[in-house]
Amino acid sequence: TATTWTLINENVRCKSTLALGDKEQEEKQAVGGGPTKNEKGINSYWGLEPTKVTKEGGAEWKWTCFRPWEAYKADLSIDLKKHHAPVTLLDKMAYWTVKTLRWPTDLLFQRRYGCRAMMLETVAAVPGMVGGMLLHCKSLRRFEHSGGWIKALLEEAENERMHLMTFMEVAKPRWYERALVFAVQGVFFNAYFLGYIISPKFAHRMVGYLEEEAIHSYTEFIKELDNGSIENVRAPAIAIDYWRLSPDSTLRDVVMVVRADEAHHRDVNHFASDIHYQGRQLREAPAPLGYH
């Protein structure tokens, strides 16, 4: 699929449109001054003028947290039913850890799937980042190539963060939910970090099962949208640009592509665990890159 986007380094004197809201920008410009006075000044000294990015049609790109070339069309044909049957003790531990974690989550959110999705995505974006970071440090320490796994895991983390940015638009977090996310991230980040150091085999298997549960939850979400319990609102603008959805897409379309993403993460993580089960290192098997 050929896509065109344009990158124009704006002249420093042109009015920047991406950096800040127009009004704020005007003020900054009014202040003027030397390199350390305002952003324009810093930019021009360090050569980092805000980049003007346009969409395919020529319309302006509104997002700074991701760029047109990171957008993609989700592969909705992916098999949602695939499952790794837990065989070894480690598999079973990973499976039951996830099943146990599901219990308080169900209790807490019940059928509020929008809120649930938002909250869970703050957790889902942690494993990819931790795994990618640990593999990066290992690659440096051992003077070894990564086989593309650092990138693959960081891309997973990035993708999960985009899920969060999307669901944020649909369900706004309340103060106690924010507090909960703080606490859960503190615990989960450290637990996963330790877990990955002790047994990456276990860590990836667990994420594989987490993704299987995520697929299940998103399927329930779609059912609630279909039976009208949750209003099928219009898709947030960020989701339309990220997954290249048509402009009249709805929340249901968004949940469909997010669910497809989770199925891809499931495959990648079970695959990674399988490689470890063969007694090999991840870098010995090339990572699936750009696998959405």
Next chain:
Amino acid sequence: TATTWTLINENVRCKSTLALGDKEQEEKQAVGGGPTKNEKGINSYWGLEPTKVTKEGGAEWKWTCFRPWEAYKADLSIDLKKHHAPVTLLDKMAYWTVKTLRWPTDLLFQRRYGCRAMMLETVAAVPGMVGGMLLHCKSLRRFEHSGGWIKALLEEAENERMHLMTFMEVAKPRWYERALVFAVQGVFFNAYFLGYIISPKFAHRMVGYLEEEAIHSYTEFIKELDNGSIENVRAPAIAIDYWRLSPDSTLRDVVMVVRADEAHHRDVNHFASDIHYQGRQLREAPAPLGYH
């Protein structure tokens, strides 16, 4: 610059050429068997066939640690002399920290610039990863967009790792050098992690100065190559593919592009520190993406 590369998902029955060396691959195929028996099997179950990537000319892409679309031409026209004059106490602390660290490094490596470059790149790839990871976690906790800074910092880390992969080909590390890297990474990762939490302003400023020193070291490296003290060997194949160098490039060409990379990192980090000096968050100013 228009570039073409092709991605072909090979049929599972085709002989994979990227995964492992041919011989090893043959063996794996000879074993055959179910989903958990060998990589082929895993791949076909999880839908992750090794991707066949070809270069522009149609030749096979030999690297799994990076892909053609990550390669780029370095901007050699960048100003190598730019310097942030330390003004505040924090600036001065960052400046003198770097100057102090330079001292034992000079003593240890003296004029062995190949070895020096290799060793220092194992350290240089840490700050981008730590910063990117901390911003990622913050973005999740606070339900905030990143302004592209997570990606920008992770790209810096990736780029530094590619420097290491390149210099590894020129200077092979000895066992005590490997031991040193282990120790230094352990200390530096944690120190930078803490430093970034306490003061990202300081952390980015320090990296800015580190990059200024790196530019200086690479300039010295080039001098040694020019006066014949270090042999100007042929450029490693990985460097030719990563920076799109001509096939007859030499080590000098590689050091030139690496030095240009460092100048770009210098700009990004001083810019980031300047944003913090204005009392703003990084996410409020869009990150320079794809700034090499």
